[in-house]
Amino acid sequence: MISNDTPRLYIQEVSARDGFQMEPQSIPTAQKIAYLDRLSLTGLAKIEVTSFSSPVAIPTLADAEAVVAGMKRAPGVVYTALVPNLRGCERALATAIDEINLVMSASQSHNLANLRMTCEQSLAQLAGIVQRASGSVAISASISTAFGCPFEGAIGAARVLDLVDRLVDMGIQQLSLCDTTGMANPAQAEELFAQARSRSPAVAFTAHFHNTRGMGLANALAAMRAGVTRFDASLGGLGGCPFAPGATGNVCTEDLVHMFQAMGCQTGVDLERLLLIAADLAGLVGHEVPGQVVKAGVATRRYPFPGAPERPHATPVVQHAADRQ
Amino acid sequence: MISNDTPRLYIQEVSARDGFQMEPQSIPTAQKIAYLDRLSLTGLAKIEVTSFSSPVAIPTLADAEAVVAGMKRAPGVVYTALVPNLRGCERALATAIDEINLVMSASQSHNLANLRMTCEQSLAQLAGIVQRASGSVAISASISTAFGCPFEGAIGAARVLDLVDRLVDMGIQQLSLCDTTGMANPAQAEELFAQARSRSPAVAFTAHFHNTRGMGLANALAAMRAGVTRFDASLGGLGGCPFAPGATGNVCTEDLVHMFQAMGCQTGVDLERLLLIAADLAGLVGHEVPGQVVKAGVATRRYPFPGAPERPHATPVVQHAADRQ
Numbered sequence: 039m040i041s042n043d044t045p046r047l048y049i050q051e052v053s054a055r056d057g058f059q060m061e062p063q064s065i066p067t068a069q070k071i072a073y074l075d076r077l078s079l080t081g082l083a084k085i086e087v088t089s090f091s092s093p094v095a096i097p098t099l100a101d102a103e104a105v106v107a108g109m110k111r112a113p114g115v116v117y118t119a120l121v122p123n124l125r126g127c128e129r130a131l132a133t134a135i136d137e138i139n140l141v142m143s144a145s146q147s148h149n150l151a152n153l154r155m156t157c158e159q160s161l162a163q164l165a166g167i168v169q170r171a172s173g174s175v176a177i178s179a180s181i182s183t184a185f186g187c188p189f190e191g192a193i194g195a196a197r198v199l200d201l202v203d204r205l206v207d208m209g210i211q212q213l214s215l216c217d218t219t220g221m222a223n224p225a226q227a228e229e230l231f232a233q234a235r236s237r238s239p240a241v242a243f244t245a246h247f248h249n250t251r252g253m254g255l256a257n258a259l260a261a262m263r264a265g266v267t268r269f270d271a272s273l274g275g276l277g278g279c280p281f282a283p284g285a286t287g288n289v290c291t292e293d294l295v296h297m298f299q300a301m302g303c304q305t306g307v308d309l310e311r312l313l314l315i316a317a318d319l320a321g322l323v324g325h326e327v328p329g330q331v332v333k334a335g336v337a338t339r340r341y342p343f344p345g346a347p348e349r350p351h352a353t354p355v356v357q358h359a360a361d362r363q
Numbered sequence: 364m365i366s367n368d369t370p371r372l373y374i375q376e377v378s379a380r381d382g383f384q385m386e387p388q389s390i391p392t393a394q395k396i397a398y399l400d401r402l403s404l405t406g407l408a409k410i411e412v413t414s415f416s417s418p419v420a421i422p423t424l425a426d427a428e429a430v431v432a433g434m435k436r437a438p439g440v441v442y443t444a445l446v447p448n449l450r451g452c453e454r455a456l457a458t459a460i461d462e463i464n465l466v467m468s469a470s471q472s473h474n475l476a477n478l479r480m481t482c483e484q485s486l487a488q489l490a491g492i493v494q495r496a497s498g499s500v501a502i503s504a505s506i507s508t509a510f511g512c513p514f515e516g517a518i519g520a521a522r523v524l525d526l527v528d529r530l531v532d533m534g535i536q537q538l539s540l541c542d543t544t545g546m547a548n549p550a551q552a553e554e555l556f557a558q559a560r561s562r563s564p565a566v567a568f569t570a571h572f573h574n575t576r577g578m579g580l581a582n583a584l585a586a587m588r589a590g591v592t593r594f595d596a597s598l599g600g601l602g603g604c605p606f607a608p609g610a611t612g613n614v615c616t617e618d619l620v621h622m623f624q625a626m627g628c629q630t631g632v633d634l635e636r637l638l639l640i641a642a643d644l645a646g647l648v649g650h651e652v653p654g655q656v657v658k659a660g661v662a663t664r665r666y667p668f669p670g671a672p673e674r675p676h677a678t679p680v681v682q683h684a685a686d687r688q
Contacts, residue, residue, distance in 0.1 A: 147668050188666045221662040223625035224584050251662055252618040252655040253625075255581040259549050286655065293577040300548035300578075330577040330611065337546040337576055341513045343472050 044302045048083035048268045049295055050244060053319075054105075055086040055120055056288055057276030059096050061323055067101040069322060071108040076315045077273070078112035081307040082291075086118045086139060086270075090126035106133040118178065122153060127167045130175070137176035140164050140210070144198050145187035148218070152182065161204055168208045178212035179205050180246065185230065186221030195230050202234055202241070212242045214270060217257065220250020224260035231264035246270035247289045248277070249328070254289035255297055262303075269294060273312070274319040274327030286328040292316045296331045309336070371629045373408035373593045374620055375569060378644075379430075380411040380445055381613055382601030384421050386648055392426040394647060396433040401640045402598070403437035406632040407616075411443045411464060411595075415451035431458040443503065447478060452492045455500070462501035465489050465535070469523050470512035473543070477507065486529055493533045503537035504530050505571065510555065511546030520555050527559055527566070537567045539595060542582065545575020549585035556589035571595035572614045573602070574653070579614035580622055587628075594619060598637070599644040599652030611653040617641045621656045634661070 054074055058065055065073075074087055087109060093100035102119065111117060111134075118137035121127050130138050142160035143149035149157050164179065171177055184198045202213060215230060227245070234243055245261035245268070247254045258269055271294045277287030295307045316332045379399055383390055390398075395413075402410055412434060418425035427444065436442060436459075443462035446452045455463050467485035468474035474482050489504065496502055509523045527538060540555060552570070559568055570586035570593070572579045583594055596619045602612030620632045641657045 151669055186662065188664075189668045191663060191665055220659065223622055223662065225626035250655065250659045251621060252580055252615065253622050255577055256584045256622060259581045259584060290577065296576060297548055297578050297581060301550035330575065334545065334575045337511065337548065338516060339513075340516055343514045344476055 046304045049305050050084035050270045051082045052086045052270050053272040053276045055089050057272045060278045064098045067104050070105050074109045080312045084116040089120035090129040140179040143182040144193045145183045145190045147189040148183045148187050165208050179210045180214040180216050182216045182218040184215040185217040188219045214244035214246045216246040220248035222257050224256045227257040228260040228264045231261045231266050235265050244268040249286045249289050274316050274329040290329040293331050369627045374630050375409035375595045376407045377411045377595050378597040378601045380414050382597045385603045389423045392429050395430050399434045405637045409441040414445035415454040465504040468507040469518045470508045470515045472514040473508045473512050490533050504535045505539040505541050507541045507543040509540040510542040513544045539569035539571045541571040545573035547582050549581045552582040553585040553589045556586045556591050560590050569593040574611045574614050599641050599654040615654040618656050
């Protein structure tokens with residue numbers, strides 16, 4: 039029974055990076071900072087605040103330094119930023135960021151499309167970044183397309199586990215297995231995380247799912263079954279998948295926290311406060327976002343008993359005395 | 364591991380009842396019949412085709428007899444219809460329907476709001492219906508608000524299990540536990556179904572979830588973990604929850620089938636054919652529906668490699684010889 043097993047879970051918010059990078063309109067730096075400052079007070083374990091990418095490639099995150107410099111740091115929160123290359127690493131090290139999050143894809147074609155490098159080139163570059171940054175900041179790494187590649191299809195677990203080994207050999211102890219385009223299913227998620235944890239028990243694995251095909255929360259549940267306690271998620275389900283137009287994006291943070299808390303798991307997150315920020319998100323980005331708990335209210339929400347039956351099926355044929363139970 | 368456990372699952376389609384009854388505009392009878400005839404050829408185990416409710420209460424389903432008379436029956440499909448009272452039972456028995464699906468709520472207030480009866484009155488009426496219909500048609504029953512009531516809040520498992528006992532005592536061997544307003548969480552779903560199955564091993568239990576708070580597929584996964592093999596779902600996620608305006612409705616059939624099949628479970632459903640019908644659903648009901656696989660494509664969908672990097676992070680700093688792996 040899940041209900042007898044209530045591990046402490048750690049929620050890692052990625053909307054300011056994985057979400058904002060997908061937005062067609064740049065969000066003003068001051069609004070990003072105000073948004074991050076609100077998020078910092080909700081009990082999230084980690085917040086990915088930006089990406090030190092080329093401003094030409096991702097202009098909406100060109101203000102990375104200003105965001106890190108401007109945000110108020112809350113105790114207990116790890117602030118991380120994506121670092122795609124050595125140049126980004128240098129930029130990150132010049133800020134007060136706690137952690138850099140390196141990235142490469144499990145599939146050759148996605149790595150080429152996304153990073154303009156082969157996987158081997160990425161591995162070499164990551165080794166260089168680790169050498170440069172070790173001792174200065176914490177280092178994590180994300181393996182994209184770990185559950186499938188939109189160009190190549192299925193990605194074997196052996197390929198992902200081999201990359202895990204190579205990143206661990208570099209000294210990286212925090213690894214995200216990322217379902218970049220929402221291809222994972224719960225059986226696969228449980229299996230891959232179980233194998234990875236069994237093979238590298240010292241590594242802190244993060245489950246990073248997208249809800250592209252509606253399986254985001256089911257996959258998170260399956261990863262939790264495999265012992266994963268760290269989950270990336272994006273407020274409002276912000277983010278997306280450029281290869282699946284019209285589909286929803288990352289797993290929605292507040293929906294994920296709501297599910298885990300309803301199950302009796304400790305997340306450390308103040309859901310009510312998180313929902314207030316989520317309710318303002320559509321205004322911030324200028325369009326509706328997919329999160330559902332904001333729309334429906336939490337499961338414990340109570341409604342007034344209707345004055346009249348709201349959808350009566352019929353009047354009773356058999357009439358009894360008042361029910362006494 | 365889920366992946367080592369691939370039970371045969373049975374998908375029961377409820378959109379023509381649970382979905383259409385929520386639609387503000389009536390769908391013409393001929394279009395309902397054409398829709399059901401397409402569904403009949405997809406391998407669904409059961410189709411709930413209508414409700415024999417008062418035409419005053421649910422005018423959009425007033426054509427129940429005409430629908431049952433007009434649809435083409437496919438071999439292997441069980442055709443069922445909701446029967447809220449004795450009058451509805453008489454109407455159903457005058458048709459060629461295979462099964463009647465009785466209904467009552469676990470909570471007093473929801474039963475009063477929905478059926479204008481106390482739970483005890485409902486139980487007495489259900490006993491009368493069973494007596495009348497036994498031997499003529501198969502009988503199933505649905506327990507609404509089994510995972511929570513929008514008026515009363517939490518519903519104890521003991522209350523639901525007591526109702527299960529009482530319905531089984533009447534001779535009913537097919538029972539749906541229904542999360543009418545999307546309040547269930549996976550821990551609760553697994554626990555309640557495990558208890559119910561353990562207590563009444565001869566009963567065929569159906570899991571009926573709504574996706575109101577995004578947990579529909581996760582709850583289905585949890586119910587499957589508890590040994591449930593029958594799942595109600597609604598094409599496109601049609602349906603809804605009158606007490607949670609703006610929220611999505613039933614678990615989406617094609618998204619559920621897609622998840623189960625991706626996990627290696629046998630559903631008997633031709634997903635490709637189902638998706639073609641789902642793609643036409645918005646046209647039939649006149650508005651967008653929440654299903655996600657129709658929008659994103661199946662997880663095995665492949666995309667052409669982009670001519671140029673679609674979202675490059677940066678140009679590589681370290682250049683290596685061509686990757687050989």
